[in-house]
Amino acid sequence: MLPNVPEGAPVLTAAAMRAAEDRAIAAGSSVAALMECAGTGVAEWVHRLAAGSEVLILCGPGNNGGDGYVAARVLASRGVPVRVAALGEPKTAAAAQARAAWSGPVEAFPGGLADGDTAPILVDAVFGTGLTRAVDDAVADAIRLLAGRARLSIAVDLPSGAETDSGGDFGAGKLANFDGTLALGALKPAHVLQPAARHCGAVRVIDIGLGSLDAVLRTSPRPQIAAPGPESHKYTRGMVAVVGGPMHGASELAARAAYRAGAGYVLLLTGGLPHPPHAIVRQRWSPDALADDRIGAVVIGPGLGRDDRAREKLEAALASDRPLVIDGDALHLLDGRLRGRDAPTILTPHAGEFAALFGAGTGSKIMQAQDAARKSGAVVVVKGADTVIAAPGGRVQVAAPTSAWLSVAGTGDVLAGTIGALLAQHVPPFDAASAGIWLHGAAARMIDRCFLADELADALPEALERAR
Ligand SMILES: NC(=O)C1=CN([C@@H]2O[C@H](COP(=O)(O)OP(=O)(O)OC[C@H]3O[C@@H](n4cnc5c(N)ncnc54)[C@H](O)[C@@H]3O)[C@@H](O)[C@H]2O)[C@@H](O)CC1
Ligand SMILES: [K+]
Incomplete structure (x- = not known):
């Protein structure tokens, strides 16, 4: 019965997210600190949902992948069996730092994963708000296949391949279906606009320390509609x-x-x-x-x-x-x-x-x-x-x-x-x-x-x- 996105919540475009990140950094935070918050928040949800099952985390080259490495480290420190598979080496300083702090092996993705390989819990940290072009077919196909085989599939921030601001699908029909999406800091238009929204599953927002967010766009709140009172009559009721x-x-x-x-x-x-x-x-x-x-x-x-x-x-x-x-x-x-x-x-x-x-x-x-x-x-x-x-x-x-x-x-x-x-x-x-x-x-x-x-x-x- 619950709606699958939070009600009355701010919805931020990719540019508005970057601006919020810049404000947090100007106020004393850092990309690494925000990433630590994001990855830890993801790990907490996954830990709760995984119930001891093995987790496979797919990491991309940007900060979305960085969140994945942080989540892997935190999950492993809590005794959850974790595997990491990455689409190349990290390209941002914060993601490289998160990668360096992960002490386990990193498999190659998609090539290194044997056909039929999977884990009961699949976490997609391949691309988030930084995606600006279509994902390679082989990558999109592999994410879709792995997510489909998993007992539970979770996207970090966005299903990889979703276009943040329009809710479009960069992969033209290749977006994977997730059971849940953990939106970092705030909802993005892709969590509520089709076709991307239908691939998100239940969306939950993880607080990453951006402070209060001012957004023109929000999800509709639950209304408060007063019942008639003793003074009501048919015309005052409308x-x-x-x-x-x-x-x-x-x-x-x-x-x-x-x-x-x-x-x-x-x-x-x-x-x-x-x-x-x-x-x-x-x-x-x-x-x-x-x-x-x-x-x-x-x-x-x-x-x-x-x-x-x-x-x-x-x-x-x-x-x-x-x-x-x-x-x-x-x-x-x-x-x-x-x-x-x-x-x-x-x-x-x-x-x-x-x-x-x-x-x-x-x-x-x-x-x-x-x-x-x-x-x-x-x-x-x-x-x-x-x-x-x-x-x-x-x-x-x-x-x-x-x-x-x-x-x-x-x-x-x-x-x-x-x-x-x-x-x-x-x-x-x-x-x-x-x-x-x-x-x-x-x-x-x-x-x-x-x-x-x-x-x-x-x-x-x-x-x-x-x-x-
Ligand atoms: N904005 C914020 O406040 C925060 C963002 N974080 C994370 O950072 C993400 C955004 O990170 P980035 O801007 O690094 O971007 P992403 O990690 O979403 O992806 C960008 C990376 O992928 C590459 N890329 C883009 N399109 C590609 C394609 N089609 N095929 C192959 N490579 C492609 C880019 O060259 C870049 O390396 C968010 O979704 C979130 O997960 C968090 O780590 C912390 C706070
Ligand atoms: K993702």
Whole structure:
């Protein structure tokens, strides 16, 4: 049930890590001291997890390899059987010092390891944040093979071959799958962005003495959502209007999710005959349908359609001064029409909708989301297995990876309704988006597999129970 990366944690790029390292050194530390901390921290985790089994540590030529030599020395001093295999001699002074302090043999990697060789515990300290180009095929293949054969595989800082800042895979499909990754000092984008994130396994951060870290990017925190009090009534709990269209199911799901996420009153503007759940108030759409100033948020897009009538509804929603969640079909009709809108606006595109709206951008998903938020003036939620939330002012979060079972029809509609409920309760838009994604992810993890979007909506109250 635990998310596999720490919540609310700073995420630093390779350059930001180097800057933090420089600050620590200026304050009296040294690369060797940081490496000693890192390697000792790795050894402590491995010692605990290895439970006496033999450990094979693969060391690269840079400081990631240096961490590996330190870990080997510390593990051996604690009586753990350790083997070290290295990709050449160390190229940095700190790594050479760590290598010199390792008194055991060093096997050649990958060539020196006999075919079929392995150890129950495999530690990858080949490359970390210093990797700037693709890893040789023979090296990538050997890491993948050894990690696959091991009972437990652990990456030091990053799976070797991961691109630190974009979460890309330098090896183009050759990254090994690890059971765990020990992030040194702080998370990096590759721990949360795909495809690298899925290769990390459970990520834990090791404190290496860098002090407090200031980062623009963080993982989404667990939200704190207050329960209603004695003074609450249906309108203070938040009134959500869902503007529907020809695909009734989608707007029904958004409306249901809004209630399940705590809204006090949900109005579904599609019309039609009454049917369960009767708590959803169904009305026909009219141009002045959004004039009720008790409406705290409008959700538009799920099941809206893309015809002239849909355009007319979107036009009215954009012209209103209500906070808006714009999703699905409505994103396809936007055409840059957000300019000049003062009320809070949240856009929730998936990758395809994002590209259609903002074009095929360059840079990491994080940078593209920040750019889109700046250009549109809206909070932009770029959905996916690595959902990024960006605000126009530059604030940005990545949600912890959640259940891949969310890849089913209707879950996006549930998310739009969930965010709508929080927005209607006057949660600021960035926080509403962040908390909505957290609730949605937590609900998915709780119901586990093969769920219907309706069931996801119905699991939101249990997720809310954990958001206190
Ligand atoms: N930044 C920090 O604060 C700290 C970093 N530490 C460790 O240092 C790592 C970064 O160390 P480095 O910058 O030395 O870099 P790495 O150890 O990640 O790798 C760089 C080395 O690999 C070589 N290299 C790069 N791409 C290659 C390729 N495709 N094929 C073959 N060789 C390649 C480089 O020439 C260099 O020798 C971190 O990931 C972490 O493990 C820790 O030791 C201590 C503190
Ligand atoms: K590594």
